Amino acid sequence: MKPYDRKIRNEDDPVLDEIWAGLAENIDDGPGMPGNGIEDLRGRIRKVQIRRRRKILALSSTLAAAAVAAAVYFPLRENIGGSHPDTPVAQLKALGVIVTDEQVSLKMDNDISLSLADSASFRTEEDMKTSIVRAPGVEVAVGSERMMRVEVPAGKQFSVSLSDGTTIWMNAESVLEYPASFEGKAERIVRLSGEACFDVAENKACPFIVELDNGESIRVLGTTFNVNAYPDNENNVTTLVSGRISYRHDASCQDIILNPDQQISTGKTDGKPEIKKVEAESAIDWKGGIITFDNEKLPALAKRLSRMYGIEIVVAEHLEDHAFSGRISYDKGVDFITKLIGETSGIECEIRDGRIVLN
Secondary structure, X not given: OOHHHOOOOHHHHHHHHHHHHHOOOOOOOOOOOOOOHHHHHHHHHHHHHHHHHHHHXXXXXXXXXXXXXXXXOOOHHHHHOOOOOOOHHHHHHHOOOOOOOOOXXXXXXXXXEEEEOOEEEEEEOOOOOEEEEEEOOEEEEEOOOOEEEEEEOOOOOEEEEOOOXXXXXXXXXXXXXXXXXXXXXXXXXEEEEEEEEEEOOOOOOOXXXXXXXXXXXXXXXXXXXXXXXXXXXXXXXXXXXXXXXXXXXXXXXXXXXXOOOEEEEEEOOXXXXXXXXXXXXXXXXXXXXXXXXXXXXXXXXXXXXXXXXXXXXXXXXXXXXXXXXXXEEHHHHHHHXXXXXXXXXXXXXXXXXXXXXXX
């Protein structure tokens, strides 16, 4: 098969716009390109772009459609006057939307507090001294016995590498508690409130355990998985990407083994777990700035977007049953979402007192 004959795959989508923009109108077909090859390539790219857009708009409620997905900003072009700031946050601020500007913080024994950027790492030397690397060349000594508490506000994400080599990506409005060092401990125990993706360093002699506030825990030896356990969740959801994990809830005291591409969802009220097969990679799309939603109610999606952008979105009561599916890239910005809104109608959006209101 020649390169230009192969099927355009899902993972090719992010480069389609770049390829399209680079195809000059008057370019000639190159050597080995079939007759009318450039026009054929243009057509194929355009078809994929349209198909992708249709997928994004594949909402279970036509009325909700892209206007729901575009909730983070609405009547934008008139307000900005054709000149768009560089980043989504700058665009939102230009519209008069209040954006949270808090920084990630690290507390030690709930006492000493440091402000962090977007990542940090811990390391323990042979002499058992532990330090935190806040930035290249910026290192702070901490006591190995200290308990750490990382708080990630709305509109931020953060990654931390623990002293055992485990890496944790934390989503917005999440809190992680853990010891500065696991040296001498029989178990590596951390506590999570919010959402995080764990890539656990293998250590069969010292299991890694994630504890949640409502008596749930995940026990692993070395694997990759995502936990969504925000305090206002109706269900806490754990998704296994690779390896194996053992899930337990205090209410049942039974261990449930999960295999890759399995997801367990546990109700906050009844404590009843439900297991289903999923595409696990979609659960960690958020790490790459993608929000994926599948038949999700508007209030839940609005809350996720609020966390992602550090803004406040208010949903009118009569829209609460609208559900939809799709994917949005954080970096697409005002132009992309405005185009989606332009293809549909129904939900109205306005900015009031720095908040986005859907009605």
